[in-house]
Structure formats: C-alpha cells, structure tokens
Amino acid sequence: MAQNVTNVAQTEEVTSTRRVIAASSVGTLIEWYDFYIFGTLAKIISEQFFPKDNPTAALLATLATFAAGFVIRPFGALFFGRLGDLIGRKYTFLVTLVIMGGSTFAIGLVPGFKVIGFAAPAIVFALRLLQGLALGGEYGGAATYVAEHSPEGKRGFWTSFIQTTATLGLFLALGVILIVRQTLGIEVFNDWGWRIPFILSVFLVGISIFIRMKMSESPLFAKMKKEGKTSANPLAESFQKKDNLKMVLVALLGATAGQGVVWYTGQFYALSFLQNACNIEFVQSNMIISIALLIGTPFFIVFGSLSDKIGRKWIMMLGMLVAVIAYRPIYTVMYSEANLKLKEEIVEKTEKKEKFEVKGADSLITAVTTKEFTDGTKYKETVKKKFPVDPEKKAAMPKDKLKPETKKEVTLPQDLFYKMIGLVLIQVIFVTMVYGPIAAFLVEIFPTRIRYTSMSLPYHIGNGVFGGLVPLISTRLVEFTRPAPGAPPADPLFGLWYPIIIAAICFVIGTLYISNKTNNLDTE
Amino acid sequence: MSVIKRIFGLVWAAMGLGIIPLVIMRAMQEIAEKPTEENWIFWSIVIVVLMPIISFSLITFGIFALKGEYNTLAN
Structure with missing residues (x-):
C-alpha cells in the first residue's frame, strides 16, 4: 500500500515536471522562432525596408538592425530579470512572450520603403528592438523556472530541453520559410510572401500564452515570497555586491562568451558561409543546415544529462576546445568542396x-x-x-x-550534399556540448533571490553580444583580406578568427576559474 | 594553482586595457582611409558596444583574480 502511494506520488511529480518543461519550452521555442525569422530573411528585409541605392549599405543596415536585436538583449535581461526576481517568474516570462509575439506580428504588417519612405526602416528598427528586449527576459525566466522545478541530480537533463529550443526555433524558422517560399514561388515570396512567417507567429504565441496561463509559480520563488525573503533590489544585489559580481564575470568570460560564439558560428555563420562564400543555392544551403540541426538537437539532452553525472565544466570546456581546433579544417573542406576552380567542367x-x-x-x-x-x-x-x-x-x-x-x-551532387551536412553536424555537436549544460551551470551559481537577474545578464551578453556579432565581425574580417573592391577575398576563412580567439580565451578562463562541482539550489 | 590564477589575473587586466587604444587607433585609421557609412556603422558598434564590455569585464575580472578572489573555484 505504502509502495503504491509512493509510486503514485512519483508519477504525479514526473507528469507535473513534464508539463512545466513542455509549457516553458514551447514558449521559448516560439520566441526564438520569432527572433530568427528576421535574421534568416535579412536580405529580403533589407530590400523591402532600406534604400536600395546602395545594396551593401542596405545589407549592413539590416545587419546593424540584427545586431541591435542582439545588443538590446542584455537590457531586456536586466529589466525583466529584475521583474522576475521581484514579482515572480511566471508572470514575467508571460509578458515577454506577449511583447515578442506582438512585435513579430507587427513586422509582418509594416508597409515597405516604397510606400511610407523612411518611416518603414524606423518602425522595423523599433520593433526589432522590442524583440531583443523580450528575448532578453524570456530565456532566463524559462531556465530558472524549469531549474527550480527540477529534482536534484536531474537539473542538467531537465533544463537541456530549454536548451534545445534555440536550435529548434531556428529549425522551425528555416522550415516555415522554405515551405512558404516553395508554395508561393520565389517572386511572390520576395514580394509579399515573406510576411507570412511573421504573421503566423501570432497564432503560435496565442497557443503558448494559453498554455503558460495555466502554470503555477516556481516552488522555490513561491516559498521565498511567502517567507518574505525576496530581494528588494535585485539589480543592486546582483552587480554591486562583490561576491555576486565575481560570479557574473566568471560566468561571462569563462562560459557564456565562448558558448555564444560557438553557437553562432555552428549555425548562423555556417549558413552564411554556405550561401555567400560557397555560393550554395538557397534551398540546398537551408536544407544542409536544417538536417544537421535536426540530427544534432538530441545531443543537447545527451550532454545536459551527462553533465548531471560528470559535472558541467568539462563538457563545456571540451566543446570550446574542439571548436577552436577544428573550425579552420572544417571550413577549409567546406570551401574546397564547393570551389568550382578545383572541379573539372564538362x-x-x-x-x-x-x-x-x-x-x-x-x-x-x-x-x-x-x-x-x-x-x-x-x-x-x-x-x-x-x-x-x-x-x-x-x-x-x-x-x-x-x-x-x-x-x-x-x-552540389548528393554525396557532397551529405558531406556538407556532416561538416555542419560536427559544428552543431560542438554547440550542444557548450550549450547543453549551460542553463544548469548558470542557475546553480546564483542564489534564488536574484537568480533571474544574475543569470540573464551574462547569458545575453555572451550569447547576444559576443555571439550575435559573429556574422557582422566575421564578414568584416573577410573584407580585410580583399585585395581590391569587388575582387575575391585572399582568405575567405579569415572571419573565423573572431570566434576562435573568443572561444580560446573563454576556454582558458573557464578551465582556470570554474569549478566542476554541481550545486543544490538554495532557498535563502 | 592559486599563483597561476593570480598571474593570469594580470594578463586579463592588461588585455582589457590594451584593447582600448588598439581598437580606437584601428577605427580612426580605417575611417580616415575610407569614411563610408559602412565603416562608421561597423566601428561604432565595435567601439560603443563590444569594446566597453570586453575591456570592463576583463579589467574587473583581472583585478579580482589578481587579488586572489578566485582562489576558491567559482561554484
């Protein structure tokens, strides 16, 4: 009898945890989807909203907007993190979802530059900032919420589901774009069809809000609030107290900065490299990335779960180290396999x-x-x-x-297509190594009363600023090697030095200053 | 190990300080050579966003490390 009661209690606990993970993950996935359709459609958006006189300026303007979306994320982290530590996790990441969904939907409705002139890029820019702000508040909330529901010894495993959402969000964005583009045809898609993925977001967000409304507050936060132990000023407590600031810095320089550049190189830069340096056709290049992401995604859970057994540190550090060593050889092969000068023409x-x-x-x-x-x-x-x-x-x-x-x-022919998938997949595995355990690592190094604020900032500076600037800085580094305007770059792989150097520094700092010990979550 | 962490603290702080003149000089040189809109946007993002984050965090982290604040591993 007693055994039966225990079994029922355990089953209920597992079901409840699964519900928490599903509700949190779906919302976060949709937020990433919203965020990435903009980046994936950067070229079309630049044609629609920015003056066409100078295409490079137009593209750069979009990249700047893209970067702005990333750069604003730390501010979202501070604003919503503070809110999350004051009023609770549940309502805060519900608000971020509404803001993200609303601004994505609105981007799909903004008339082009031809219709309303400079108001068009100005509105798009403002909406993009809102997207960045919302994303800044979302991730920390979702990770904290799931971690605070997770049983001890399983936190890496449970939070790794949140970690899959960024990649799945990108996968969903690529998938929806490809389907809409194939259904409508290229001309219609470039004309107005690109708006559909943005407008579609409102339905996805609606479903997610409905699910999240039914969730209860994090048990650790609810307990703290009941006992009156919540922080009165989470920002001051997070960044003015030396003991906590120390942790914020080591989390940024020893983990999230390296994770950010590895994440963006393995997914975004790989796509941009296939399309711009290798000139791989649009559908094929997106297929290469999509298939590699799909195969690689379960590894977030593998490494998250493994981190519960052997610790978070060495999985993340190994991911950074192999990325640093392998990036140049991988991209050399990718470039040479698509290089027409090395092929025999019929x-x-x-x-x-x-x-x-x-x-x-x-x-x-x-x-x-x-x-x-x-x-x-x-x-x-x-x-x-x-x-x-x-x-x-x-x-x-x-x-x-x-x-x-x-x-x-x-x-590319089929064999080289599969080879490219393999080469991108290796990079996605590096991503899963550095990213799978990081949510559990971050939630464990900060106390519950200021966790949302403290973990959100290093995450979004590392991922958003260091990582988000990979396309801009790497593209620019390649430009340095161009002997003359319009001439091909002398070293098309030169852009890789940015992620390599950042990940290498992060590896050294993480190895020296981070512990491999996993911590229990406090309620003080 | 504690000594190595402290010595490296000096390296991080020096790196954080060294980046500032290096980036500013490079930006001035590039913008003077080619004062295009692209150059202005790129270097503005680097100088206003990336450089302060890298410099501030490396210098502060370096000073903490130098003082032995990280002698007990961060966990």
Missing part, C-alpha cells in the same frame, strides 16, 4: 542564354550561364544589366549604377 554541357527586355524607360539584359562538372556539381550564373533606353541618360549615369547584378548558384 564543356559540351555549358549553356549560355541572353534575354533582352524593355521595362518602361529601362532596358534589361539577362544573361544566364549554366555549367556542369564531372562530379555532378551544377552551376548557374545570372547577370542582370539594367540601363536607361535613352543613350544620353545612360551616358550621364554614374558607373557604379550601371554595374551588373550577378547571382551565383552552386548545386
């Missing part, structure tokens, strides 16, 4: 087509060259030249406006 299969059109006052010449290679690789180059029909107007135009627009698309 000359008789080369085709060239040219089309001349008059569109209003402009002439448009479209030249399409297709090539095939002995290993099965296919290449398509589309060059579009647009100039005024009137020769006088043409002669008066600045040279850079007459520059043709070139689009290169490489489609």
Whole structure:
C-alpha cells in the first residue's frame, strides 16, 4: 500500500515536471522562432525596408538592425530579470512572450520603403528592438523556472530541453520559410510572401500564452515570497555586491562568451558561409543546415544529462576546445568542396542564354550561364544589366549604377550534399556540448533571490553580444583580406578568427576559474 | 594553482586595457582611409558596444583574480 502511494506520488511529480518543461519550452521555442525569422530573411528585409541605392549599405543596415536585436538583449535581461526576481517568474516570462509575439506580428504588417519612405526602416528598427528586449527576459525566466522545478541530480537533463529550443526555433524558422517560399514561388515570396512567417507567429504565441496561463509559480520563488525573503533590489544585489559580481564575470568570460560564439558560428555563420562564400543555392544551403540541426538537437539532452553525472565544466570546456581546433579544417573542406576552380567542367554541357527586355524607360539584359562538372556539381550564373533606353541618360549615369547584378548558384551532387551536412553536424555537436549544460551551470551559481537577474545578464551578453556579432565581425574580417573592391577575398576563412580567439580565451578562463562541482539550489 | 590564477589575473587586466587604444587607433585609421557609412556603422558598434564590455569585464575580472578572489573555484 505504502509502495503504491509512493509510486503514485512519483508519477504525479514526473507528469507535473513534464508539463512545466513542455509549457516553458514551447514558449521559448516560439520566441526564438520569432527572433530568427528576421535574421534568416535579412536580405529580403533589407530590400523591402532600406534604400536600395546602395545594396551593401542596405545589407549592413539590416545587419546593424540584427545586431541591435542582439545588443538590446542584455537590457531586456536586466529589466525583466529584475521583474522576475521581484514579482515572480511566471508572470514575467508571460509578458515577454506577449511583447515578442506582438512585435513579430507587427513586422509582418509594416508597409515597405516604397510606400511610407523612411518611416518603414524606423518602425522595423523599433520593433526589432522590442524583440531583443523580450528575448532578453524570456530565456532566463524559462531556465530558472524549469531549474527550480527540477529534482536534484536531474537539473542538467531537465533544463537541456530549454536548451534545445534555440536550435529548434531556428529549425522551425528555416522550415516555415522554405515551405512558404516553395508554395508561393520565389517572386511572390520576395514580394509579399515573406510576411507570412511573421504573421503566423501570432497564432503560435496565442497557443503558448494559453498554455503558460495555466502554470503555477516556481516552488522555490513561491516559498521565498511567502517567507518574505525576496530581494528588494535585485539589480543592486546582483552587480554591486562583490561576491555576486565575481560570479557574473566568471560566468561571462569563462562560459557564456565562448558558448555564444560557438553557437553562432555552428549555425548562423555556417549558413552564411554556405550561401555567400560557397555560393550554395538557397534551398540546398537551408536544407544542409536544417538536417544537421535536426540530427544534432538530441545531443543537447545527451550532454545536459551527462553533465548531471560528470559535472558541467568539462563538457563545456571540451566543446570550446574542439571548436577552436577544428573550425579552420572544417571550413577549409567546406570551401574546397564547393570551389568550382578545383572541379573539372564538362564543356559540351555549358549553356549560355541572353534575354533582352524593355521595362518602361529601362532596358534589361539577362544573361544566364549554366555549367556542369564531372562530379555532378551544377552551376548557374545570372547577370542582370539594367540601363536607361535613352543613350544620353545612360551616358550621364554614374558607373557604379550601371554595374551588373550577378547571382551565383552552386548545386552540389548528393554525396557532397551529405558531406556538407556532416561538416555542419560536427559544428552543431560542438554547440550542444557548450550549450547543453549551460542553463544548469548558470542557475546553480546564483542564489534564488536574484537568480533571474544574475543569470540573464551574462547569458545575453555572451550569447547576444559576443555571439550575435559573429556574422557582422566575421564578414568584416573577410573584407580585410580583399585585395581590391569587388575582387575575391585572399582568405575567405579569415572571419573565423573572431570566434576562435573568443572561444580560446573563454576556454582558458573557464578551465582556470570554474569549478566542476554541481550545486543544490538554495532557498535563502 | 592559486599563483597561476593570480598571474593570469594580470594578463586579463592588461588585455582589457590594451584593447582600448588598439581598437580606437584601428577605427580612426580605417575611417580616415575610407569614411563610408559602412565603416562608421561597423566601428561604432565595435567601439560603443563590444569594446566597453570586453575591456570592463576583463579589467574587473583581472583585478579580482589578481587579488586572489578566485582562489576558491567559482561554484
């Protein structure tokens, strides 16, 4: 009889914990989805909302907006973290979900630059900041909430489900974009179809809010509140007290900064590298990333669970170390497998087509060259030249406006496609090693009364600022190696030095100053 | 181990300090050579956002380490 009662109690506890994890994870996944559709559609957004006169400036402006989304995250961490430590975890991360869903939905409705001029980029910029702010408050809340429900000795395992959400959110974003694009066709998608993934968010967020409304407050926080032990000023307590500030710094420099750059290199930079340095065709490059993410995602749980048994530190440190060592060799292989100069062309299969059109006052010449290679690789180059029909107007135009627009698309054969998936998958495994145990690590080093505030800031500076700036800084580093404007870069892998150096420093600091011991959560 | 942690503390603090003139000089040089919008945006993000975070955290962390605050491992 007593045994039966114990079994029922255990089953109820497991069901309740599963419910907590599911409700927290679904909301966080949707927040990541919302955040990443913007980044994934950066190119289209730049065309829609930023002046087209200078495409590079437009793209950079979008990247800056993208970075702004990341840079604002620490402020969201402070604002919502404080709120979470004052009024509770449940209501705080419910608010962040509403803000994220609302701003994502609104981005899908903003008229383009052609319709409302400079108001368009200004509104999009403001909404992007709101997204960053909301995300800054979400993750710490979800991780803290799940950790405070988790049984001792299982915290790494339970919180690792929250850790899968960032990757699954990116996977969902890529999946939805690919499906909508394939269904509507490229032209319609580029025209207005890109809005659908943003608008879709409102339904996903609605479901998540409904689920979260039914959840109860974290037991540790509820107990503290009942006993009147909550912090009166979590910000001051977190960052003005030396003992806690020490932990914030070691968490940032010894763990989250390295984790951030490894995360963004293995997922975002890999996609950008496939598309821009290797010129892999849009659908194929997204498929490579999506499949690698899907296969790699369970490893978050594997490493989270393993960290309960052998400690958090060495799994994270090993992840950083292997990333530092392996990035250059991995990207060298990725680049060479797509490098057409290393392939043998089947000359008789080369085709060239040219089309001349008059569109209003402009002439448009479209030249399409297709090539095939002995290993099965296919290449398509589309060059579009647009100039005024009137020769006088043409002669008066600045040279850079007459520059043709070139689009290169490489489609890999099946064996190389799988090889690319394997190479990205290795990077995703590094991501799972550094990211799987980090939520449990962060919640355990800070006390309950200021946990939400204290863990959110180093996480979002590491992940958002150090990691979020990987595309911007790495792209820029590659530009340094370009001998002349328009010439190919001398070292297309030069951008990797940013994540390599940050992860290497983080590895040394983490190894020297972080303990491998796992802690129980206090209620003081 | 404690001695190594303290010595490295000096390295982190020096690194945090050293980054400031290095980044500012590089930014000034690049912007003077090519005062484009892209350059301004890029270096503004680096100088206003990234550099202060790296410098402040490394210097403060380095000083703590130098004083032996991390002699007991962080856990």
